[in-house]
Amino acid sequence: MKNIKKSKIIATLFLASLFASSCDYDNTNIDPDSVLSAPINLQLTSLTVNVGFLAGSDLNRYSSLIMQQYSGQSNGVLNQTQQYESYLISGSDQNNAWASMYAGLLNDAENIIKEATKSNSPHYSGVAKILKAYTYQIAVDTWGDIPFSETQLLTVNTKPKYDSDEVIYTEIIKLLDQGIAEVSATTSNISPGTNSTIYPGVFSSTKNNWIKFANTLKFRMYLHYSEKNPAFAKSGIDGLIASSAPVFGSNADNFKMNFFDVANARNPIDQFETARVGQLVANAKLVNIMNGKVDPRRTFYFTQVAGSYVGSISGAAPGNYSKFHTYLRGSLVTPTTYTGAAPIRMLTFAEYNFIRAEAALRFTSAGIADTFFSDGITASMQDAGVNAADIATYLAANGTLTGTNAQKLEQIINEKFIANYGVVCEPWSDWRRTGYPTITLPSNAVTAYIPRSLFYPQSEIDLNSGNVTQKTGMDVRVFWDTRP
Secondary structure: OOEOOOOHHHHHHHHHHHHHHHOOOOOOOOOHHHOOOOOHHHHHHHHHHHHHHHHHOHHHHHHHHHOOOEEEOOOOOOOHHHHHHOOOOOHHHHHHHHHHHHHHHHHHHHHHHHHHHHOOOHHHHHHHHHHHHHHHHHHHHHHOOEEOOOOOOHHHOOOOOEEOHHHHHHHHHHHHHHHHHHHOOOOOOOEOOOOOOOOOOOHHHHHHHHHHHHHHHHHHHHHOOOOOOHHHHHHHHHHHHHOOOOOOOOHHHOEEEOOOOOOOOOOHHHHHHHHOOOOEEEEHHHHHHHHHOOOOOHHHHEOOEOOEOOOEOOOOOOOOOOOEOHHHHOOEEEOOEEOOOOOEEEEOHHHHHHHHHHHHHHHOOOOOHHHHHHHHHHHHHHHHOOOHHHHHHHHHHHOOOOOOHHHHHHHHHHHHHHHOOOOOOHHHHHHHHHOOOOOOOOOOOOOOOOOOOOOOOHHHHHHOOOOOOOOOOOOOOOOOOOOO
């Protein structure tokens, strides 16, 4: 087995140059024709970079504004973040995220799979399949029915059909199983190394991270069936537990993309904040939940306003509100600027524990709900940088589930909501599944409902009209969203 090795400096410089040439905070498109003949080690770098950007850019903002973790602000001039928070989100707004997925990272993944298969390098194809599965999971949860079976064929088929979102979910699980088998292969002509910006390092060690991530992603997906098909959710989760499938065991396993204090290599949340100062602030929904519990993560999550944490709401007048802090933006360089070296977190050990807590509560799956609940809080706080004494104090007051099962579920999801601050889509998925945390329609909302999915991109309506028509509204639901 051959590992592709680069020095940290070379990897960092290559990452920065790749960001500068192919990415910005609004558009991560990569011309598919430009990567067809690139070595798969470079294509994997492109793929992992773009996964990180996807999770920290447009879809991150849409879902976090809908879920009242972020709030849009301005200095008197209406901007897109305020429009998105009032649910004025059009199909044209989706063009960049869609193109990033289909013209960029999914093409990279398919090219890697094909070339790795030809060269007998299953470690590469396995990683690509796992990342492909993650991308489709995010896409299904955002739009519902999407192209799947006829995609990545380039000029052979430029107008792919739309597949059932429920069918795609079953295919995603198969992809994850294939990926696990391939990264576990005993031989591979070449293997990823530091060229992967997610889980970089010697593959004999990092392959375990990919396996854990794939299995943990399956836990997330099975839980999405909790209301649609509880028996199937229980069966899938119980099967993973019974098989002793490797899963996240600490924050070191988190599926995240690290960024650097280098021009054009800072994380996309910080890039947006730097380019559009003041357009995003903390939302009062999240801030008030945390204020009510004197949550020590506030120190890392938000800036202070005269010694307090103050969130905004949709339609609020311009004012002085808490802004994103070191957890999402990296260490402070000056009182108002950051390194941008904070990671984009996509699936964490904290989330895994909350999944297990909910499964134990709902399905009496292996384990004790209270234990996983407190472990999820602990993992989130440790990841944020909270000290042990403050964690112990918080757990003493908030770390035990109480009341009816419905009340316990609300406690689990509310804590998961705090822990998944900055995680693309999943807090939105939790609300669609469970109704928690309770959020209310903004007073300035342009719809009579909170969105359950996003409109299809206008580019698809224009170029692929034979296979798709625009949704009647953003109240169209993803297949697993059956809650009244």
